[in-house]
Every structure is written in structure tokens, then in C-alpha cells.
Amino acid sequence: MLITINGRGMEVALDPRTSLLDLLREHLELHGTKKGCDQGACGACTVLADGERILSCMALAVQYEGRSISTVEGLARDGTLHPLQQAFIDHDGFQCGYCTPGQICSAIGMAAEIARGVPSAVTPDLAAITILPTRDELRERMSGNLCRCGAHNGIIDAITEICTTEAAA
Amino acid sequence: MTPFSYARAGDTTAATHLGVAAGAKYLGGGTNLVDLMRETIERPDTLVDVTGLSRTIEERGDGSLMIGAAVRNTAVAEHRAVRERYPVLARAILAGASGQIRNMATVGGNILQRTRCLYFYDDAARCNKRTPGAGCDAIDGFNRAHAILGASPTCVATHPSDMCVALAALGAVVHLENATGARTMPLVDLHRLPAGRPEVETLLEPGELITAIELPQLPCAVRSTYRKVRDRASYSFALVSVAAVLDRSDDGMVRDVRLALGGVAHKPWRAFTAEAALRGRPTNEACFRAAAEAELADAAPLRDNGFKIELTRRTIVAVLNELAGEAA
Numbered sequence: 001m002l003i004t005i006n007g008r009g010m011e012v013a014l015d016p017r018t019s020l021l022d023l024l025r026e027h028l029e030l031h032g033t034k035k036g037c038d039q040g041a042c043g044a045c046t047v048l049a050d051g052e053r054i055l056s057c058m059a060l061a062v063q064y065e066g067r068s069i070s071t072v073e074g075l076a077r078d079g080t081l082h083p084l085q086q087a088f089i090d091h092d093g094f095q096c097g098y099c100t101p102g103q104i105c106s107a108i109g110m111a112a113e114i115a116r117g118v119p120s121a122v123t124p125d126l127a128a129i130t131i132l133p134t135r136d137e138l139r140e141r142m143s144g145n146l147c148r149c150g151a152h153n154g155i156i157d158a159i160t161e162i163c164t165t166e167a168a169a
Numbered sequence: 170m171t172p173f174s175y176a177r178a179g180d181t182t183a184a185t186h187l188g189v190a191a192g193a194k195y196l197g198g199g200t201n202l203v204d205l206m207r208e209t210i211e212r213p214d215t216l217v218d219v220t221g222l223s224r225t226i227e228e229r230g231d232g233s234l235m236i237g238a239a240v241r242n243t244a245v246a247e248h249r250a251v252r253e254r255y256p257v258l259a260r261a262i263l264a265g266a267s268g269q270i271r272n273m274a275t276v277g278g279n280i281l282q283r284t285r286c287l288y289f290y291d292d293a294a295r296c297n298k299r300t301p302g303a304g305c306d307a308i309d310g311f312n313r314a315h316a317i318l319g320a321s322p323t324c325v326a327t328h329p330s331d332m333c334v335a336l337a338a339l340g341a342v343v344h345l346e347n348a349t350g351a352r353t354m355p356l357v358d359l360h361r362l363p364a365g366r367p368e369v370e371t372l373l374e375p376g377e378l379i380t381a382i383e384l385p386q387l388p389c390a391v392r393s394t395y396r397k398v399r400d401r402a403s404y405s406f407a408l409v410s411v412a413a414v415l416d417r418s419d420d421g422m423v424r425d426v427r428l429a430l431g432g433v434a435h436k437p438w439r440a441f442t443a444e445a446a447l448r449g450r451p452t453n454e455a456c457f458r459a460a461a462e463a464e465l466a467d468a469a470p471l472r473d474n475g476f477k478i479e480l481t482r483r484t485i486v487a488v489l490n491e492l493a494g495e496a497a
Contacts, residue, residue, distance in 0.1 A: 016175035016216070019203070039204050046269055055269045058200045062175050063218060110268055118247040121263040121403065126252040143403035144267020 001065040005030070006074030014061050021045045021056035024071060032072040032101045036146075043145035046102040046109075047071050053109025055144075072101035075108075083165070084108060087158035095149035103145045107159045110141045114163065133163035170206045177218040181380055185348045187217045189376030195219045197239065197278025200270050205283060208290060210299060220275060223380050226250070232386030238277030238344075238379045242266070242332065245276060255384055257393035257412050261335035264397040267404050277379040280333055280343070280359070281371070284326035284435075285406055286315070297323045298367045313473040314408065317481070318434040318465075324367030325471060327432055328360060329406050334431035335395055336382065337439045338412035344381040347374055356382070360436035367435070389416035389425055392495060396488045397431070398480060407432035409477055411484045415452070415492035423447045423456075426489075428464075433481055440464045443485065452493040454486060461485040 003010055005028060012027060021038075024030045024047070036044030038057045045057040048070040056069075075082035084104055087093070094100045114131045122140045123131060131137065138156050147155060175196075178184030188195055192214030196202060205211040223237030226248050234250055245251055246262040262271065288294040288307045295304040307315055307325050315325040333356065341356040359371050373379075393414040399405040410431035416424040426447045428440035443464035450456045461482040468478045 016173060017170045039207070040200055040270060043267065043269065052272045053269045054273050055200070058198075058203050058270075058273065060175070060196075060199055060203060060216075063196070063199065063220065065177075106269060109272075113243070113268065116247075118243060119252065119259065119263060121260070123263075126256050126259055140403050141268055144269050 001062065003061070003064055003066070004068040006070055007068075012061075016060060016062045018061045019057055020047070020059040020061045020064055020069070023061040024056060024069075030071055030073050033105075034098055034101055036099070036102075041146075042099070042102075043106055044099050044102040046106040046145065048105055048109055051109065051112060053106050070105070072104055075104070082108075084158065084162045087161045088155070091157040091161065092151065092154040093158040094147070094151050094154070099145060099147045099149075103142070103147065103155055106142060106145045107155075107162070110138075111159075111163055113141070133160065135160065138163065171209060171212045173206075173213050173216055175216050175218065177221060179221070181222055181346055181378065182348075184217055184219050184222060185346055185376055185378055187215065188378055189348050190215060193217055193376070195277070195378055197275035198241070198270075198273035199278075200266070200274045201278065201282040208292070210283075210290065210292065219277070219378065232388075234384040235344075236276055236382045236384070238381055239275050242271040242274045242276065242279060243268070245332075246271070253391070255335075255339060255387075255390050255393065257338060257390065257395050257414060258332070258335040258384070260395035261331040261397075261410075261412055264395060264407075264410070265331035276332070276382055279330055280336075280356070280379060280382075282330060283370070285329045286326040287311070289326060297363075298326065298370075301366070301368045308471065311473060312471040314406070314432070315471055315474050316434050317468040317470060317474060317477045318430075318438055319362040320435065320469065321363045321365065321367070323365055324363035324435065326363070326367065326435060328434065328436050330437065331395070331397060331407065331410060331431060333360075333437040334410055334429045335412045336384075337429035337437040338393070338414055338427040339387060339390060340385050340427070342383040342385065343379055344383060345373065345377050346380050347377040351380075353383070357437070357439045363435045370435075387414065387427075390414045390427075392416070392492055393427075394488060394492060396484055396491075398484055409433060409481045409484050411481075411488045413485075413488045413492055415489060417452050417493060421452050423450050423452055428485065430464075430481060430485075433468075433477060440485070442466075447489075452489070454490060457486045457489040457493075458482070460489075 036042035194213040414427035443460040446460040
């Protein structure tokens with residue numbers, strides 16, 4: 001089947017049992033995306049499918065035939081980190097780093113959700129057209145990404161920087 | 170995971186022809202089924218991928234809303250008509266799972282997800298759902314999360330969906346199709362109580378596919394909400410949840426009310442007894458409390474979940490107070 005990974009079309013032959021996560025890590029040797037729980041509880045395997053954040057551990061790769069997948073390896077441009085990657089460094093958004101690729105991919109997908117007005121469980125007014133990226137909003141929206149080192153405050157600081165910069169741009 | 174073949178259905182007819190085969194299962198976003206297959210609790214021979222079917226939300230002339238079964242949970246919660254006319258449904262979906270899972274999960278898959286009972290997942294434990302007749306280790310086990318209403322001596326598991334609790338309150342109608350024809354069924358009738366056969370969870374016929382969910386016109390649902398009580402503030406299943414619609418007349422009486430409970434039973438629990446106790450009564454806390462007590466009159470606690478009975482009563486009262494205050 002054909003699948004696009006970080007902008008490159010790839011032809012892969014797979015057992016249908018292969019998860020998208022195992023396709024990335026075991027077949028394509030893209031080890032940036034991490035396997036944490038392998039059951040949808042931790043968010044370490046988060047990637048973007050056509051720009052939407054999903055859990056690659058729960059995704060059968062065959063379901064993503066013809067789709068465009070972005071992983072943490074595809075974020076830097078010409079040796080320059082994606083602004084969110086840089087913000088994670090600047091704000092100490094990690095300690096061991098294992099959850100970081102999932103956090104960053106999740107936050108990029110989340111920022112797009114905020115930009116198109118998707119509400120969350122803590123959005124006060126469901127009818128609101130514009131969602132403000134408050135700390136409460138970001139914490140709720142990032143609850144699917146666990147960090148066992150406890151770097152959540154730095155993570156939220158880094159994401160806040162990006163969301164407020166983008167909102168201002 | 171045991172081996173299986175995979176087929177992507179191009180249309181409903183093709184899907185239902187493939188889906189009727191023994192050992193075939195329909196696949197939505199995979200956020201529950203793939204996990205259960207990895208644990209070999211589910212062992213389908215064929216997966217029929219139906220995520221390419223019925224992906225639209227249609228606002229119809231009679232005021233109803235038709236939501237395709239393959240619409241993703243996020244897409245339902247962000248749809249303007251859902252947010253404005255059925256806020257309880259948007260709130261319920263947004264209270265469930267995580268952003269990533271809501272992007273993957275379909276409406277049909279959400280309805281047909283299996284219980285998160287720990288003993289159902291643990292193949293070293295006895296479970297009548299996994300192995301009919303084996304016994305139930307939850308009944309005398311760690312059962313803090315289990316059912317207080319409608320359980321049986323064979324099964325005390327709960328249905329985990331938030332979305333379904335809102336659908337039950339809204340009187341949603343499920344559209345079904347198989348190779349022999351199409352039919353509709355109220356959502357509140359789709360799921361079964363366990364009785365003696367907890368492995369049979371719905372009234373679906375073999376190969377029957379959920380094609381859409383219809384939300385009937387319900388103008389009073391603009392005043393509706395969902396409250397979920399759980400062990401952590403986000404990304405956790407409900408201990409107890411309440412979906413409510415309250416229509417209050419100018420003189421402060423209950424003109425109409427819709428109530429459904431989550432986390433308390435084997436199915437999304439429409440609180441018909443409480444609704445009957447409330448209609449035509451004043452919108453005050455005493456009446457709300459009396460209705461909640463009537464609904465929970467038959468609640469039966471297990472070793473660890475007795476707290477849920479009072480928690481459910483209080484959550485019903487709190488949600489109705491909130492809606493009554495909003496309507497004032």
C-alpha cells in the first residue's frame with residue numbers, strides 16, 4: 001500500500017495486524033515516535049494524520065493507506081527546529097524526553113483545533129467562535145499526553161508561547 | 170493479535186454483505202476494538218472498515234439532525250448545530266477520552282464500545298462476557314467502578330460511553346442496515362441489561378450495521394448539559410455522569426425534562442422514573458431531590474461502589490439546579 005510519511009510517498013507491504021506505530025518504528029526505522037503503553041492511555045505515540053492528532057498505537061496501518069502522516073522527524077526545516085521544538089527547550093518542557101515527540105505532535109494538532117474553534121470540556125461558552133488558549137484550556141486539551149517526569153508546567157509554558165504567538169500573528 | 174483479513178467497504182451494501190459472515194466485525198476508528206484484539210479478547214477473522222461510509226451531519230427540514238455513523242467524535246462536538254441546539258451532546262463527547270481519541274473514534278464505534286471492567290480485560294480472571302458461564306470475578310472483587318442499577322448475578326459491568334448518555338437523554342434514534350433491509354430503533358432500546366446473558370450487549374442482528382444517529386427536533390434541548398464525576402479532572406471514565414435537558418415554564422414549573430445517567434449500569438440509563446416525578450412539579454431542590462431518590466430507589470450497592478448511589482442523587486440535583494438557574 002501507499003502511504004505518505006513526512007512528505008515522502010512510500011510503498012509498504014504489511015500484515016494487517018501492524019499498527020501505524022510499529023510501521024513507523026519497526027519497518028521504517030523512524031524511532032522518534034515512542035511506544036509507551038501501547039493501549040491508548042499515554043499519548044507518547046501521537047502523530048498527525050492529514051494534520052489531525054491521532055494515537056498511532058491504536059491505528060492499524062492499513063486504515064491509513066493513502067493518508068499523509070507527520071511525525072516528530074518531519075517538523076524541523078533545513079536544520080532549524082520547529083518553533084514548538086525550540087519552545088520546549090527554552091521552557092524546560094521535558095526531563096527524560098520520552099513523552100516529548102508525542103507532546104509536540106499533539107500540541108501542533110491541538111493548536112489547529114483551537115484555531116478552527118473546536119470547543120473543549122472547559123470552554124465556558126460552547127457557542128463561542130473564538131477559543132482563547134488559556135492555561136486551563138491547554139491543560140484540558142493536552143490531558144491525553146502524560147509526562148511521568150512531571151514537566152507539565154514547562155510543557156504548558158512552551159505550548160502557551162506558540163499558541164499566543166500564532167494567535168497574535 | 171490473531172490473524173485477520175481486512176477489507177475497506179466502499180458502500181453500505183458492500184459492508185453489510187461482508188459483515189454478515191461469521192467472525193466478521195465492523196471497524197471504526199479502532200480505539201477500542203484494536204486494543205481488545207491486541208489482548209486477544211476480540212478475535213475477528215475479518216475486519217470490515219466502515220470509516221469511509223456516512224460521514225456527514227445533515228440538518229433536515231423537520232428540525233432533526235442526522236449524524237452519519239462514521240462521523241468522528243470531534244466533528245460531532247464541533248458542529249455548530251450540535252453546539253447550539255444540543256449542547257448536552259457536545260459537552261458529553263468533550264468530557265470523554267482525549268483529543269487524539271476523539272479525532273479517531275466514530276459515532277457508531279462509540280455506541281458499540283465494550284465495557285472497561287478490569288476483569289473483562291484480564292484474561293486470568295473469570296468473566297461471563299468473555300466466556301459465557303465462566304463466572305464473574307467483579308461481583309466479589311474490586312468493584313468501585315461497577316453498576317448500581319440493572320445489574321445481574323452474572324455481570325455488574327457498566328457501559329463506558331459519555332456520548333451515549335446524552336443520546337439517551339435526547340431520545341436519539343439509531344438507523345440500522347443489514348443485507349436484508351433497514352430499520353430504526355430508539356438508542357435507549359439498543360443496549361441490553363445483562364440478565365443471564367451479559368455477552369449479548371445489544372439487540373443488533375448478525376451483520377447489522379449502524380448507519381446513522383438521528384436527533385429528533387427538541388427545541389428545549391438548548392438548555393441542556395452534561396456533568397461527569399470521575400477520579401481525575403480529565404481523560405478518565407465516569408464514576409457517575411448525568412445528561413439533562415430542562416424546560417421550565419414562566420411560572421417556575423417543569424414543562425419537560427430529559428435525564429440520563431452514565432457509569433451506573435450496563436447501558437446508558439434513561440431516568441424515566443425521575444422524569445415522571447418531575448413533570449409538572451416546581452423547579453426547586455426539594456422536587457429535584459425527590460425525583461433523584463425515586464430513580465435510585467432500586468439501586469443495589471456492591472462491596473466498593475455504595476458511594477455511587479448518593480453521588481448519583483447529588484449529581485442529578487446539581488445538574489437540575491444549574492439548568493433551573495440558567496433558565497431563571
